[in-house]
Structures are given as structure tokens and as C-alpha cells.
Amino acid sequence: MRIRSSRGATDVLVERGALDALGTALPARIPGFSSTPVLVHDAASPKGLVARALRGLERDGLEPSAVALDLRGGKTLAQAEALCHALLERDCDRTAVLIALGGGAVSDLTGFVAAIYLRGVRYVNVPTTLLAQIDASIGGKTGVDLPEGKNLVGAFWPPTVVVVDPDVLTGLPATEWSSGFGEVAKYAVLAEDLLALLEATTSSPTNDPALLDQILAMCVRTKVRYVEADEFDRGVRRALNLGHTIGHALEAATGFALLRHGEAVALGLRAEAHLSRALGFASSEFEQRVVRLLRRLGLRTTIPALDVDRVLAFARHDKKREGDAIRFALPVAPGETRMVDVAELGRIADAVRSLFESA
Ligand SMILES: NC(=O)c1ccc[n+]([C@@H]2O[C@H](COP(=O)([O-])OP(=O)(O)OC[C@H]3O[C@@H](n4cnc5c(N)ncnc54)[C@H](O)[C@@H]3O)[C@@H](O)[C@H]2O)c1
Ligand SMILES: [Zn+2]
CATH class of the missing domain: 1.20.1090.10 (Dehydroquinate synthase-like - alpha domain)
Structure with missing residues (x-):
């Protein structure tokens, strides 16, 4: 499925096994795909999923790196800032591509950072909860919570691709x-x-x-x-x-x-x-x-x-x-x-x- 918006198109793929084939699926859909994509994930999410995603990218000659977010306190501005620092440490420029692997908290925060880092870089959502697969990962709403309330800071910044792999839901609590x-x-x-x-x-x-x-x-x-x-x-x-x-x-x-x-x-x-x-x-x-x-x-x-x-x-x-x-x-x-x-x-x-x- 494809969503056309004022910021370009978002391709939404629903396919079993897609997590293991990110290295072929993403470069095929994203022109000038970065050879060093940054995989952003929840430190608490299953390690196996992160390893599979990284392997799927490396198999195709890409050199991904991973950033683990501590989301125990929710998606916060502090975690968004930490992600910005991690991107600078990796010398990410405007050609960077972030890959959000996880639930809605990861995609909301990663999308928000993608909207503001260097005034905007591309990102991909690989949702791993049912809620994120059918809702949070699609639609371009990104953001973080403040102590005063949820989703109070954010931006409309649609992902370039959303990869929905039903297989990753096995083991969901x-x-x-x-x-x-x-x-x-x-x-x-x-x-x-x-x-x-x-x-x-x-x-x-x-x-x-x-x-x-x-x-x-x-x-x-x-x-x-x-x-x-x-x-x-x-x-x-x-x-x-x-x-x-x-x-x-x-x-x-x-x-x-x-x-x-x-x-x-x-x-x-x-x-x-x-x-x-x-x-x-x-x-x-x-x-x-x-x-x-x-x-x-x-x-x-x-x-x-x-x-x-x-x-x-x-x-x-x-x-x-x-x-x-x-x-x-x-x-x-x-x-x-x-x-x-x-x-x-x-x-x-x-x-x-x-x-x-x-x-
Ligand atoms: N942007 C939007 O349009 C939109 C829409 C709805 C919700 N949201 C946001 O999404 C967030 C909620 O998302 P959520 O429900 O995915 O929760 P979540 O991101 O908090 O994840 C829930 C838990 O599931 C774990 N988990 C993730 N994938 C797993 C897997 N495959 N197996 C086992 N455990 C797994 C995570 O580590 C986490 O502990 C909220 O921040 C909400 O505001 C955004
Ligand atoms: Zn809802």
C-alpha cells in the first residue's frame, strides 16, 4: 500500500519474514539508501528481533549500527536528545536513515528525532507490537510526552517505508x-x-x-x-x-x-x-x-x-x-x-x- 502526502510517499508492506530481508526491501524502495542505517530500538524489547534485523541488513552488505533507548520512563525529550547525540557521534548527516524497530513508543520518538535532527532526515518504521503495526507506525504523527501530559511535543513527519512483519508478534505478552x-x-x-x-x-x-x-x-x-x-x-x-x-x-x-x-x-x-x-x-x-x-x-x-x-x-x-x-x-x-x-x-x-x- 502507498500513502501519498505533502512530504512524499510512504510505502506500507505487510509481509511475513520481512524483518529478515530489510537489506533488500529498504534500498529497493528508498533512493540513495544509506549504507550505514541506524537501527533504533527499545532496550527492553526482545534481543532476538534486534539481532535478526541487523543480520538482515548486513547480509546485503550494509553496515548498520544500533541505538538502544531506555523507555522505562516513557518516550521523553531526554531520550530524544540522547538519540540526537548518538546520531552526531556516528557523524550522521542529512542522508541518514533511521530504522525504528519496536512498539509505538519507539516509532513516535524515532520519527520525532527524524523530524528535528538536522531539520529532517528519513526514517523507516518496523513495528513489533500489534498496536504499532496497525496504528502508531502509520500516519506521520510523531512526538514525545512531557510530565504534564502525553504527546504534547511532536511533528507530522511520515516515515518513508513501514514494514509490517506479522511473524514478529509471536511472543508478544x-x-x-x-x-x-x-x-x-x-x-x-x-x-x-x-x-x-x-x-x-x-x-x-x-x-x-x-x-x-x-x-x-x-x-x-x-x-x-x-x-x-x-x-x-x-x-x-x-x-x-x-x-x-x-x-x-x-x-x-x-x-x-x-x-x-x-x-x-x-x-x-x-x-x-x-x-x-x-x-x-x-x-x-x-x-x-x-x-x-x-x-x-x-x-x-x-x-x-x-x-x-x-x-x-x-x-x-x-x-x-x-x-x-x-x-x-x-x-x-x-x-x-x-x-x-x-x-x-x-x-x-x-x-x-x-x-x-x-x-
Ligand atoms: N503516532 C501515532 O499515530 C500513535 C498512535 C497510537 C499510539 N501511539 C503511541 O504508541 C505508544 C504505545 O505503543 P505500543 O502499544 O506499541 O507500546 P510500547 O511501544 O510501549 O511497547 C510495549 C511493550 O512491548 C514490548 N515489545 C515490543 N515489541 C515486542 C515483541 N515483538 N515481543 C515482546 N515484547 C515486545 C516493548 O519493549 C514494550 O515494553 C504510545 O506512546 C502512544 O502514544 C502513537
Ligand atoms: Zn489509539
Whole structure:
């Protein structure tokens, strides 16, 4: 798949075994590919993946070097600066190519450094979590967190190539699978064919490689479609915020400790389907369909009761805020969403409460 943007094109490859063939795949797609690419990875990510990527590059005569990021404190400006120093140490000039190997934290940070180092160098994403493969690695949003909040500093800087190798997901911890499945559920609400596939299947994507490949391709295609239609996230792409207004607020209200991002998105999807039905947009049949989908994907659909006012306060501080109303991308029907500013906070509170275990 190819995404055309104001900064050129991004090729997105979905292929098993691609991790071992980076040395042929990348130079074939990137004119003037550096003979000394810099592989940036999470110090905590599986060593085997880093070794395979390096071998795949060396086999084709390239001389890669590796930089390990310490992301235990999240993606920070300090880590971005450390990466800049590592690039200077290697005499990287404007022809440099960075290769981000890892989850969304690695691609967000590496992409951000690619945007600012020498006012911009090229980079490639090789995502290794489900969430990064279907979401974070595609679309050109890069950045780091500040102590005050997530993704507060960043740039639109699309990668030149994204290499999605489903094989690298073997060994992904269960919580990371769930986190990715939360975003899969979001795409299923946006893409009717994916919803139908997930409803019809009797096997689990974690042990059915053919099914997983199909799901990955459909999710990636959906993301590509929205990104290409709205490069800078000012219009139709906001549909990708489905489940995120309440999802983000739940993450923040629970101190980013209880829920992985995609798990919060799944809960957000359920609450927003409830809200959409309460406001008369979605049918109760569709709301039930969303809940069944989340269960099929093994996602939690309830949480212990928490302070609703706190959740609403975080939702109000969400970037999507407009005046006093809270802006939502609400699920309406398969493949259909609606941007709505909801001023009736009581309705939103009810939707959050519908998630509580005792509800
Ligand atoms: N730019 C975007 O459009 C966008 C979209 C969504 C999320 N994000 C960002 O992505 C980040 C979250 O990404 P994530 O969910 O991938 O989490 P992550 O990058 O924090 O990775 C999660 C964990 O999985 C480990 N890991 C990675 N690959 C593995 C593998 N193959 N096997 C075993 N362990 C592996 C990592 O070492 C890490 O500990 C957040 O910073 C979020 O803001 C960005
Ligand atoms: Zn998300």
C-alpha cells in the first residue's frame, strides 16, 4: 500500500519474514539508501528481533549500527536528545536513515528525532507490537510526552517505508495483544468487512496466522485510507478517535497504570456506543453488536467503579474539546461514525457508569 502526502510517499508492506530481508526491501524502495542505517530500538524489547534485523541488513552488505533507548520512563525529550547525540557521534548527516524497530513508543520518538535532527532526515518504521503495526507506525504523527501530559511535543513527519512483519508478534505478552485488539475493534466499527470477518470466525487471531494476516491487512488499509484523505488530522481522520474520548479519560483517571491504551479504547468504544444510542444515533442492536465484538476479541467490557467526575474532567481537557461541549466521534452503524459535540454531561456520565462492574 502507498500513502501519498505533502512530504512524499510512504510505502506500507505487510509481509511475513520481512524483518529478515530489510537489506533488500529498504534500498529497493528508498533512493540513495544509506549504507550505514541506524537501527533504533527499545532496550527492553526482545534481543532476538534486534539481532535478526541487523543480520538482515548486513547480509546485503550494509553496515548498520544500533541505538538502544531506555523507555522505562516513557518516550521523553531526554531520550530524544540522547538519540540526537548518538546520531552526531556516528557523524550522521542529512542522508541518514533511521530504522525504528519496536512498539509505538519507539516509532513516535524515532520519527520525532527524524523530524528535528538536522531539520529532517528519513526514517523507516518496523513495528513489533500489534498496536504499532496497525496504528502508531502509520500516519506521520510523531512526538514525545512531557510530565504534564502525553504527546504534547511532536511533528507530522511520515516515515518513508513501514514494514509490517506479522511473524514478529509471536511472543508478544497477552496485555500487548489486548491493547492491539482494542484498536482492531475500532477499525471493525469503521470497516464493515472487518467486522463481518471477526463475527464469522471461530478461531482466535493469536493462533491462526492466516486470520491474523487478514486482520492486519484490513486494519492497515483502513488506517491508510483515513490518513491519505486527511494528512493533518483536521477532518475525516478524526473518525479514528472512535472510543478515544472516553478511552483517554479512563486512562488518565486511572493514572495510566490500570489499562493499556487499547484496553481503554475498547471500554471507550462500549461507553461511546451507549452514548450514541442514548442520543438516538445508534440502535440498541448495534450497541449490543459492539459489546459482543469486544467480548469476542477477549477484551474487558467492564471496570470497577471510579470517580465519574474525575473521568469527565479528563475528557473535558481532551484536545478535542470545543467550548464547554465534549467532542466525540460516535459509532452509529457499521462503517458509520458521526462527529458530535455533546454538552449534556449527564449523558456522558451515564455512559461511563454503564461500564461499572455493578451496573
Ligand atoms: N503516532 C501515532 O499515530 C500513535 C498512535 C497510537 C499510539 N501511539 C503511541 O504508541 C505508544 C504505545 O505503543 P505500543 O502499544 O506499541 O507500546 P510500547 O511501544 O510501549 O511497547 C510495549 C511493550 O512491548 C514490548 N515489545 C515490543 N515489541 C515486542 C515483541 N515483538 N515481543 C515482546 N515484547 C515486545 C516493548 O519493549 C514494550 O515494553 C504510545 O506512546 C502512544 O502514544 C502513537
Ligand atoms: Zn489509539
